Every structure is written in C-alpha cells, then in structure tokens.
Amino acid sequence: MDLFFSAKSSCLSYSSCLLLIISTIIYMFIKSRSSSKPRKLPPGPIKLPFIGNLHQLSEGPLPLHRILHHLAAKYGPVMHLNFGNTPTVIISSPEIAFEIYKTHDLVFSNRPATAIAKKFSRDGLSIAFCNYGEQWRQMRKLASLELFSMKRVNSFSWARKAETDILVQTIRNYCFSKKQTVNLSEMFLCLNNNIIGQLAFSKRFSSEGECNRSKHHDLITEIIHLFGAFFIEDFFPWLSWMDVITGMQAKSNAIFKKLDEFLEREISEHRLSSDGDNSRHEEDFVDVLLELQRNSNLGFTITRDQIKVILMDIFVAGTETSALLLEWVMSELIKNPRVIMKANDEVRKVVGNKGRVEEDDLKRLEYLGFVINETLRLHPPVGLLVPRESAEDCIISGYDVPKKTTVIVNAWALGRDPKIWENPDIFYPERFDGSPINYKGNHMQFIPFGAGRRVCPGIQLANATIMTALANILYHFNWKLPNAMSGEDIDMTEVSGFNNRKKSPLILMATPK
Numbered sequence: 358m359d360l361f362f363s364a365k366s367s368c369l370s371y372s373s374c375l376l377l378i379i380s381t382i383i384y385m386f387i388k389s390r391s392s393s394k395p396r397k398l399p400p401g402p403i404k405l406p407f408i409g410n411l412h413q414l415s416e417g418p419l420p421l422h423r424i425l426h427h428l429a430a431k432y433g434p435v436m437h438l439n440f441g442n443t444p445t446v447i448i449s450s451p452e453i454a455f456e457i458y459k460t461h462d463l464v465f466s467n468r469p470a471t472a473i474a475k476k477f478s479r480d481g482l483s484i485a486f487c488n489y490g491e492q493w494r495q496m497r498k499l500a501s502l503e504l505f506s507m508k509r510v511n512s513f514s515w516a517r518k519a520e521t522d523i524l525v526q527t528i529r530n531y532c533f534s535k536k537q538t539v540n541l542s543e544m545f546l547c548l549n550n551n552i553i554g555q556l557a558f559s560k561r562f563s564s565e566g567e568c569n570r571s572k573h574h575d576l577i578t579e580i581i582h583l584f585g586a587f588f589i590e591d592f593f594p595w596l597s598w599m600d601v602i603t604g605m606q607a608k609s610n611a612i613f614k615k616l617d618e619f620l621e622r623e624i625s626e627h628r629l630s631s632d633g634d635n636s637r638h639e640e641d642f643v644d645v646l647l648e649l650q651r652n653s654n655l656g657f658t659i660t661r662d663q664i665k666v667i668l669m670d671i672f673v674a675g676t677e678t679s680a681l682l683l684e685w686v687m688s689e690l691i692k693n694p695r696v697i698m699k700a701n702d703e704v705r706k707v708v709g710n711k712g713r714v715e716e717d718d719l720k721r722l723e724y725l726g727f728v729i730n731e732t733l734r735l736h737p738p739v740g741l742l743v744p745r746e747s748a749e750d751c752i753i754s755g756y757d758v759p760k761k762t763t764v765i766v767n768a769w770a771l772g773r774d775p776k777i778w779e780n781p782d783i784f785y786p787e788r789f790d791g792s793p794i795n796y797k798g799n800h801m802q803f804i805p806f807g808a809g810r811r812v813c814p815g816i817q818l819a820n821a822t823i824m825t826a827l828a829n830i831l832y833h834f835n836w837k838l839p840n841a842m843s844g845e846d847i848d849m850t851e852v853s854g855f856n857n858r859k860k861s862p863l864i865l866m867a868t869p870k
C-alpha cells in the first residue's frame with residue numbers, strides 16, 4: 358500500500374513536474390514570440406488631416422527639421438507622421454539611421470515619386486529621383502565613372518580657379534565702391550552656378566568678369582524652390598485637381614518648359630560645334646554625355662531625355678547646397694572671432710606670399726577642414742535628408758514599416774544630439790581634431806551627404822569647390838561686420854524648404870589683405 362502510495366505520489370509529482378516544464382516551455386515560447394513580434398508604428402504625434410496644418414508646419418516660424426527635433430525629444434527617435442495619405446517616418450537617432458542606410462539599405466533605396474520629382478525627372482529617369490533598379494545602377498555607374506570621378510573633378514580645377522579669381526576680383530571691386538559691403542549669399546550662389554555651368558556646358562552665366570546674378574541663376578533657384586514646395590497631389594492623390602486651382606501645376610509646367618528649352622538649346626549647340634570643331638573648349642559634361650550616346654563603352658546607351666535629366670540633377674543637387682554651406686561657414690566664422698583668426702593664420706602661413714591659394718595647398722589646411730566639418734554638423738545644407746521609400750515591408754527598431762513608407766532621416770537633429778556631441782550648440786571646430794568621424798557616410802551621427810548606396814556622388818566636387826573658394830577669400834581679405842554690428846546681431850534664422858537656407862542674406866565688409 359505504502360509502496361503503491363509512494364509510487365502513486367512519485368508518479369503524481371513526476372507528472373506535475375512534467376506539466377510544469379511543458380507549461381514553462383510554452384510560456385517562454387509565447388513570450389519570446391511576443392517580444393520579437395514587431396510592434397505597429399507608434400501613432401503619429403501629430404496628425405495633419407488639414408492641408409493648412411502641414412503648410413503651417415513647414416512655413417512656420419521654425420523650420421521643419423527643428424520642429425521634428427523638438428517632437429523627437431518628446432515622442433522618441435522613430436516618429437510616424439500622417440502626412441495626408443503618405444505614411445512618413447522620421448528618424449532622429451544614429452542607431453536607427455544605421456538600420457536604414459546600412460542594415461536595410463536595399464529596402465530603403467527608392468525615392469518617393471512626388472509630383473515634382475516625377476515631372477522633372479521625366480518619370481524617374483534621373484540619378485537623384487529614379488527608383489533603385491537597373492535604370493539607377495546605369496545612371497550611377499555613369500556618374501561615378503564619367504562625371505564625378507576624382508580624375509574628372511581634378512580636370513576641372515581650371516574652372517574652380519577661374520571662377521574663384523573672379524569672385525575675389527568682384528569682392529575687391531566692392532571694397533573700393535561706395536557701398537563697401539558684399540552680399541556673400543548672392544555671390545556664393547553665383548560662384549557655384551558658374552562653376553557647374555563650366556563643368557556642364559563650358560559656360561558661365563554671370564556677366565563677363567563678374568560674379569553676379571543672371572536669368573539662369575533665377576531659373577535654377579525657381580526649380581529648387583519648387584522641389585521644396587507643397588503639392589496637394591503628394592498627400593491626397595485624389596485631390597490632384599486642386600494643384601490646378603492653386604496654380605502650382607501651371608507654375609511647375611512653365612518652369613519645366615523654360616528648363617527644357619534651355620537644355621535643348623545647349624545640347625543642340627554642343628552637337629553642332631562637336632560635329633565641326635573639337636578643339637572649341639575643354640571636354641565638359643555635355644560632351645561626355647553626347648559621346649556616350651554615340652559610342653558607349655559602359656554597356657548601355659543613353660537617350661537625349663536622360664542627358665537632360667542628368668544635367669538637371671547636377672544643377673539642382675550641386676549649386677545651392679554648396680553655396681549654402683559657404684554661407685553658413687562664413688556666418689559662423691564672423692560670429693566666432695577666435696576661429697576666424699585661427700583659420701586666417703593657417704591659410705596665410707601655409708600659402709605665404711604666393712598670391713593665391715592653389716588646390717595643392719588645400720590638403721595642408723587641416724583647421725579649415727575642421728571648420729567645414731563643424732559647419733556641416735550644425736548647418737547641414739540638406740537638414741532633412743533626401744527622402745527614401747521602402748520597397749517592401751520591413752522591421753525597423755522593432756516597428757513594422759510597411760512597403761511604400763517615406764523615410765526621412767533628420768541629419769540636423771543627429772548633429773545636435775547632446776547624447777552624441779558635447780555642448781552640441783557650440784561652434785567648436787577643434788572637436789574634429791584627432792577624431793575619426795568624417796562625412797563620407799560611415800558615421801551615422803554625422804551624415805550631411807546621406808549614406809548607403811545613394812550617398813551623394815558629388816562629395817569630392819563639393820569639397821574641392823568649397824575649400825578653394827573659402828581658403829581664397831580668407832587669404833585675400835580681412836572680414837568684419839558692417840557698421841556697429843556685433844556677432845550676436847547676425848541673423849542665423851533658417852527657413853524650411855528642400856535645402857536649409859538662411860533667412861536673411863549674409864552681408865559683410867571686406868578689407869583687402
């Protein structure tokens with residue numbers, strides 16, 4: 358009996374043990390499943406069902422990247438916004454940016470087809486606005502091998518030299534004029550437009566020997582503004598007819614027509630002259646592209662429409678961005694007398710009495726490099742990086758991100774994050790001294806040119822242009838604020854748009870060295 362009882366009780370305890378083990382396994386299985394199960398994206402902290410709200414948000418007193426930065430502090434680094442019909446996710450942490458640009462780069466390599474991108478890229482033909490795929494691979498191959506290679510960038514040093522000399526001369530003329538002040542914002546835009554004009558068409562747009570504005574500059578500025586403008590179709594596709602009523606469609610059609618006529622004229626002139634006289638000028642982008650059209654060694658041919666969109670990409674992506682960076686650098690320098698003095702000393706010591714800064718000198722201007730880095734950290738010209746779109750469902754930071762979600766990384770917020778940068782709001786170029794961090798897309802806390810396979814292909818070109826211009830204007834002039842203004846009086850307000858623009862132009866006084 359005892360034996361039976363004890364056998365029974367041991368049998369009972371054996372089965373209860375087994376039950377306990379099985380239920381523990383089931384519990385752990387369910388728990389592990391539920392913890393790895395992706396969460397739904399958090400509901401948007403701000404729902405913007407009314408067009409007015411969205412418009413106010415981007416045109417309001419604060420630029421969009423700043424508003425989103427404040428919201429991220431409250432709602433976290435992954436924010437889901439309801440921009441009309443378009444699910445949009447804003448990323449404000451380097452770890453999550455890494456997931457987008459590195460871990461899932463392939464999934465996030467499309468661009469959203471906005472109304473303006475579709476129109477100006479001729480239904481997705483351009484490098485910057487086409488979706489990831491064969492078309493983009495071909496365009497990107499062409500860009501890296503033929504247009505933006507180091508060899509090509511170096512071959513255009515004559516254009517940077519010539520345009521920088523004109524800039525210096527124009528500033529000198531202003532110094533001796535009655536006004537004595539120089540509108541640097543305007544001049545930097547003209548400088549970059551002329552340099553890209555030389556690269557693309559062997560043509561400058563300002564008047565002979567001047568760094569001044571022209572009709573062509575206005576056209577490029579109009580296009581860039583359009584890219585940052587609000588089209589109802591992008592948020593409520595069924596309301597696209599409203600873009601007709603607001604006049605946005607007519608405006609974009611008119612600007613597109615002007616651009617098309619301009620490009621058509623340039624390409625035709627090149628074709629005519631290259632059929633006749635080949636020694637007319639240095640080989641420019643249109644020559645390269647026409648030659649590829651006739652005789653491609655890249656394994657694919659390009660059409661006339663593709664040539665036009667590539668040229669459009671270069672003007673839209675390359676002019677205002679570089680001009681804004683120069684404008685922000687000079688604004689920060691003039692606000693920080695210690696830094697401008699140190700940068701001046703370096704340039705003048707390295708260059709000595711040579712009379713101008715040559716491109717060979719640039720690699721010895723280490724401090725100036727830190728100044729540019731620090732400006733890119735605090736004022737990335739593209740504060741909200743060019744949007745990407747998910748090609749399939751994906752899990753990011755534990756959240757379900759559905760296919761066709763627009764993803765925007767806030768580079769401005771990454772550069773100001775107090776968890777990453779010590780005293781983030783202080784302009785202190787020395788923080789880059791001895792630091793391995795650079796802007797080439799490998800350090801997610803500092804990605805002003807983006808990252809991953811769609812990282813900006815114009816980095817080397819931008820760097821060469823910006824360094825040459827900056828080093829020369831520091832070498833040739835001493836800079837100060839007009840009248841009794843102090844550094845505090847400089848208006849550093851930013852305005853929203855495609856690029857991170859300064860609200861008021863930078864007007865300074867120069868004294869020749």
Ligand code: HEM
Pocket residue numbers: 484485486497670671672674675676678679682737738739742743805806807808809810811812813814815816818819
């Ligand atoms: C300071 C100057 C510049 C800045 C801050 C800048 C920034 C950027 C950024 C943030 C992107 C998006 C990258 C991504 O999605 O990951 C981009 C793309 C691009 N940039 Fe730049 N850029 C600059 C200058 C230039 C220049 C000088 C050119 C050429 C003349 C250029 C041509 C392009 C092109 C073609 C793309 C599209 C690449 C693609 O989608 O595959 N950029 N740039």
